[in-house]
Amino acid sequence: MGRIRKTLSQGCLWRINLLKTLVTIGSMVEKKFTRLFHIIDELCEENVLDGSQLIAQSGFDNYIPRNFKAFDMLADEEFKKLIDESDLIIAHAGTGTVTACLKRNKKVIVFPRMTKYDEHYDDHQLELANLFIKNNYVLCAKNKEELTKCIKELDLFTPQKFVSNNSKINKLVIDFIEK
Secondary structure, X not given: OOOEEEEOHHHOOEEEEOOOEEEEOOOOOOOOOHHHHHHXXXXXXXXXXXXXXXXXXXXXXXXXXXXXXXXXXXXXXHHHHHHHHOOEEEEOOOHHHHHHHHOOOOEEEEOOOOHHHOOOOOOHHHHHHHHHHHOOOOEEOOOHHHHHHHHHOHHHOXXXXXXXXXXXXXXXXXXXXXX
16 A cells, blocks of 8 residues: 655654554453554544554454454464555564564554553563663554654654574573583
8 A cells, every 4th residue: 555644743743644554462361452442443533543554453352443444363374464564563562473573674663561551460561662662673652642653753763673682592591501
C-alpha cells in the first residue's frame, strides 16, 4: 500500500495514513491486554491510524474491535508473512515478537504490558522495552498520548540495525560449562 502524508502544524510532525499496520499482543492466556485494543480503536476513530489497513493478533483476549480486523492466533510462518507485509508493528514488549520484527527491519512501537493494569505478573516488559530503546531499535509508548506521538513521528525514526547477542551468550555458556 502507498502512503499519504500530510504536514501538521509547524511542519515538524507527520500524519500517516494507509500505513499497513500489525498490532500484536502475544499469546498470554491468563492476562488480557484490552487496554491497547481500546486505544487502537480510538486512534482509528481519530484518523491517527487507518483501520482499513490495520490487523491485530488478539491472542486470548476477548476484545471485539470496532474499527479494525483481528484474528486470534496464526501458525508461525503465516505470522511471519504478516510481519513481512506490514510497514509498522505495534507490539507488546515480548522478546520473541520484537526480535522477529527487528530481524525483518521493521519499524516497531512497543507497548509493554504492565502490572498496574493487571496485564502481566511483573514489569519485565518495561525492562525489555528500555533495553530496546537504549539500543535505538524501537519506539515505546505506555499510554494513548505516547502512542499517538510515536505514530506521528514515525517517519523521523530510523532504527538501528538489530544485532543479536545469541553468539555472545552461547559463548559465555560454553565457556562456563568447559571451565
